[in-house]
Amino acid sequence: MLNQLESSQASAYPEIIQGGMGAGVSNWRLARAVAERGQLGVVSGTALDTVLIRRLQDGDPGGHMRRALAAFPYPALAQAVLEAWFIEGGRASDAPYKLKPMPSAEMLREDEALLIVANFVEVYLAKAGHDGMVGINLLEKIQLPTLPSLFGAMLAGVDVVIMGGGIPLGIPGALDRMAQLEPVEMRLNVVTSDRTKIYTTSFHPGTHVSASQAQLKRPLFFAVIASDILAKTLVKKANGAVNGFIIEHHNAGGHNAPPRRGDAYGERDVCAVEKVAELGLPFWLAGGCASPEGLAAARAAGAIGVQVGTAFACCEESGITETIKAEIIQRHRAGTLEVITDFQASPTGYPFKRVEVEANAGRDACRACDLGYLRTVYAKEDGTLGYRCPAGPRKPFLSKGGTPEEAEGKHCLCNGLLATIGMGQIRRGTAVQPLVTWGEDMRFLNPILGQERTSYAAGEVIDYLLGLK
Ligand SMILES: Cc1cc2nc3c(=O)[nH]c(=O)nc-3n(C[C@H](O)[C@H](O)[C@H](O)COP(=O)(O)O)c2cc1C
Numbered sequence: 001m002l003n004q005l006e007s008s009q010a011s012a013y014p015e016i017i018q019g020g021m022g023a024g025v026s027n028w029r030l031a032r033a034v035a036e037r038g039q040l041g042v043v044s045g046t047a048l049d050t051v052l053i054r055r056l057q058d059g060d061p062g063g064h065m066r067r068a069l070a071a072f073p074y075p076a077l078a079q080a081v082l083e084a085w086f087i088e089g090g091r092a093s094d095a096p097y098k099l100k101p102m103p104s105a106e107m108l109r110e111d112e113a114l115l116i117v118a119n120f121v122e123v124y125l126a127k128a129g130h131d132g133m134v135g136i137n138l139l140e141k142i143q144l145p146t147l148p149s150l151f152g153a154m155l156a157g158v159d160v161v162i163m164g165g166g167i168p169l170g171i172p173g174a175l176d177r178m179a180q181l182e183p184v185e186m187r188l189n190v191v192t193s194d195r196t197k198i199y200t201t202s203f204h205p206g207t208h209v210s211a212s213q214a215q216l217k218r219p220l221f222f223a224v225i226a227s228d229i230l231a232k233t234l235v236k237k238a239n240g241a242v243n244g245f246i247i248e249h250h251n252a253g254g255h256n257a258p259p260r261r262g263d264a265y266g267e268r269d270v271c272a273v274e275k276v277a278e279l280g281l282p283f284w285l286a287g288g289c290a291s292p293e294g295l296a297a298a299r300a301a302g303a304i305g306v307q308v309g310t311a312f313a314c315c316e317e318s319g320i321t322e323t324i325k326a327e328i329i330q331r332h333r334a335g336t337l338e339v340i341t342d343f344q345a346s347p348t349g350y351p352f353k354r355v356e357v358e359a360n361a362g363r364d365a366c367r368a369c370d371l372g373y374l375r376t377v378y379a380k381e382d383g384t385l386g387y388r389c390p391a392g393p394r395k396p397f398l399s400k401g402g403t404p405e406e407a408e409g410k411h412c413l414c415n416g417l418l419a420t421i422g423m424g425q426i427r428r429g430t431a432v433q434p435l436v437t438w439g440e441d442m443r444f445l446n447p448i449l450g451q452e453r454t455s456y457a458a459g460e461v462i463d464y465l466l467g468l469k
Helices: 002-012 027-038 048-057 061-070 073-086 109-127 146-155 171-179 226-235 274-279 292-300 322-334 394-399 414-422 445-449 458-465
Strands: 016-017 041-044 134-139 161-163 183-189 199-203 220-225 244-248 283-286 307-309 339-342 352-356 374-381 385-388
Touching: 016 027, 016 041, 016 458, 027 109, 027 134, 027 445, 027 458, 041 109, 041 458, 048 073, 048 414, 061 073, 061 109, 061 374, 109 134, 109 146, 134 146, 146 171, 146 183, 146 199, 161 171, 161 183, 171 220, 183 322, 220 226, 226 274, 244 322, 244 339, 244 374, 274 283, 283 292, 283 374, 307 458, 322 445, 352 445
Parallel strands: 016 307, 041 134, 134 161, 161 220, 220 244, 244 283, 283 307
Antiparallel strands: 183 199, 339 352, 374 385
């Protein structure tokens, strides 16, 4: 059935994928604007539970969250979320956001339900009013929220799941099983001295939906890769069908695959595209491909098309605050925009691209851990699980077995990225500073925007890429 779907869709795959950008940068508005134009719009699934409850605490301007909650097929679950988090008129602007419990292996039923509802909401809104394709992007490194998040997205009929930031061997099979409403188990990465012990996290759709729930569509699964070896490993060893690849160059925004040697990229870090092509699955090229020439080159290399991030991150529909977008455009024009590949910043240990902006100049990186998406799971001596983040407060991190070297230069991505979309936590009366991730290639800007204008819409990126502008 899946093969049929693949072959019948092969020619109908969109040429352009708007890359998933967390947290909340590729939101439902951006994904919908892209999908409406017949290309693949992708919402970021990262931290969507927190994004939803912060939108609700901000009073849900425009009523979109409430509209989507009203469409959730299990009203009691949606109602519970609304009652717990919605603030009519919004919280006071200097009031801190109320927090949900951090992700853990022993997630409560209501925390799972919040993830399901939040992912449903984002995909539902992105899919509303057109019949284009919508995908969801998740990071393999963030494991604990993954299964309920995917299930929520599937309840909204998500068409594609895209995962990067690791080796998602257990996801294709999980999609197969969840589509049948069967329980799923996924292997957890746990730091432990006992290498024989296997840790898992599990999810049972039946805990949340009724026995009469119809089976769900199994979305296509695309993996983000930077090497043909990883592509082959996934095809051979994943527990279900991988349906395509995004081959990402290390100039892309967000996290990058680590270089093979040391902390500098070389020729060996450029993926052998022809070897991925030999696998016979559809693929897209990403990273510095945002031009008609980039698209043509990708197609000449056998790709269906390109995945583009930065050009969409900068457009009107993206979740990044207007102030930050305007500053980035202005800095680019002035020649002062510096994109740094930071090998230390991310708690994941992966290289992370970031830019300095006014709002985070000269202030200390925040060291509080209250969102916890990027915490490392470790086995304590008694065999139970503990959680630590190298970007969190130092003392507890070290007392939980972390090392000073691991903590060096770390940034709190969770809080910093939420501040970038205007949802920064208030601590002692001050908003947490943003942390902005960005791609190296900005050559798209001048052809799309010219010298006079200060902003552009997602549709203009598509027109430019397709040579229509
Ligand atoms: C602001 C921003 C956030 C990103 N976040 C993610 C993410 O959460 N997950 C992911 O797989 N890729 C992420 N990416 C990478 C994009 O999906 C895309 O592959 C990449 O940006 C393509 O390169 P380009 O920026 O040169 O177009 C991000 C990129 C940007 C610019």
